[in-house]
Amino acid sequence: MNRTPSSSSAPDAPAIISTSSQSSLNLSVHPLPLLNISEHFTRTCLQVGKPSPLVIGALLGTQNGREVEILNSFELAYSGAEEAPLLDHAFMVTRREQYKQVFPSLDFLGWYTVSPLPTQRHFSIHTQFAAYSESPLFLVLSPTAITNASEDIPLHAYEAAVEIVDRKSRTVLVEVGWKVETGEAERISVDWVARGGGEGGGSLASHLQTQRAAISMLHERVLLLVRYLTGVLTGQAKKDHDAIRALSALVASLPASEHLEFRKEFDTEYEDVQLTSYLATLTKTASTLNDLVDKFLITTANKESSRDAHSGPGGPGGAMHGPRRMGGGPGGNPRIATTGFNYHRPEDTWMRQTARTYD
Template sequence: MSAMDTDELSVVLPSTTTSGLSLSLHPLPILNISEHLTRMKLRTNTNTPFVLGALLGTQNGREVDIVNTFELAVEGDGQLIDHAFFTHRRDQYKQVFPSLEFIGWYTVAPIPTAKHIAFHEQFSAYTPTPLLLILQPISSAVSSNSTITSQNLPFRAYEPSLEIRDRKSRSVFIEAPFTVETGEAERIAVDWTAKGGAGGTSLESHLQTQRAAIKMLHERIMVLVKYVAEVVAGRATKDHAALRSLSALMASLPATESPGFREEFDTEYEDVQLTAYLSSLTKSANILNDLVDKHIVIIGRDERGQGIPSRRRGPMGNRGIEWDRMH
């Protein structure tokens, strides 16, 4: 363990110092970080492997949403991040998710230490205030039947800040409370993952309910079809009230696709289009007639000024030819 890890001076301000950050954590980062830790445990065969990754999300003022993550690589003795790998992965995610920005980083540790301050300073080159999300290993897992909240999740979020001590400033962290933001699709995915993909999930229950409703509707429709067939065949007594209700129900349904319906629809559609075209043609002819009349009036005025006979109204006006008197 390095000297930085044994530093007695805590890099986390007391709980009396509060953060004004409004932080929302989505289920996908939770699953990604947990999977990253599990995979590193199996790879290194240790219970406390070194885990490092980047946080992607959106930030609007003091409102921050952590939406996605990706893993990071380190160089040398594990104290420096691989900047080339980081920028390459960040640009790749930017092409797929243009609305997401790099907003911080994550790791696995009980509490932040001076080692995390060193990583924080490296990430400060990419964003002014990189957030820190820590997964704290615990012995007992959260029950899959309990409601997922920020209180029973082994995660802690920290906002960077500066502390003035003995006329010197140093980088510190302030713990920021967060809420778990889940949409409908995310809740279904988390529920399915928590139960190992087994049956009994809310999605399966919802689909079974829909299937039962559709099956019941089909059975009732078949009862009505059978009754109408029996009435037509004369094997059942006519219930005029039921037949009227059935007729009203059929009239309220959308028209079905059939040759008779399509032929009638096409005929009515052609009649309506023909009427619209005839109206447009009549309107255009009327406008053209007025334009010709005005043109003839203007030409007639010029010809009268020269003593030349003129026609005040054209053939479309149906007003004949009028000769001016010679003075």
């Protein structure tokens, strides 16, 4: 139903929301901007002492064609009365540049406020964001729509469009469908915030409660998938090939620990790893033993060379002080027959010692 203001000059008159056209945007909202909007509104209510103050903030995210994803938000300042607020553009530009330095991939996508429904006052604020985006999004959080039986988030998204009625053009708000997009870290954080935060100790009980909550969430999601597949098999649920392919890929990635072929292949790989480890250990041991043998040979050769040097030519009681023996004679060395001296060379000692060691 079109909600048309009874008087276009009234700032709180409902804005025109078109029902004849639907937006083709695929909008995803993350939990962080939802928490920021709620915290901004609650804090402002306590500061000004009013039940429904005007709050304005910017939305940051990414856009790829008609795929829009809102990831973050920040507060905005305005001047003037709440009936005709004027956006503080200098503050807006400064904060946007600051966020751009920290989150370079996020762009300005639109703005948010808190109200039971969009009004002409919000529409006038919406036109002030035209300098930052060609088609800014408009998010409205309606906390008064929350009831005990309601489980949906009271959030509505709009984009401005031009509609021709009776050969006259007018600017209307077209409602955009949206969904909550969460990652694993965001789900854990939201669950932690929903339970009132930590107890200040990081005790074992708190850790176990967190693990139990995570396991319970996983169990609920697995049951949801099982119910969906059961409904598809019985024809009660519509078949979604993308979801079925995703489930097939998920099941294929799970370890088949009870399968005979998997166990056989696992044992083979385990034995290969063990053999490689044993071979590396044996190689290291052989290298260490080889180094030890080399050091022992060098030490023994040095001692033998020192002993031969004291008893050999030039030493006390050596051949230089005794009778000169020609090579080839009794006690001579045929290898040094040309010199006529009988002495041991260091390399001869090394060869003898090496031969004795390996024998």
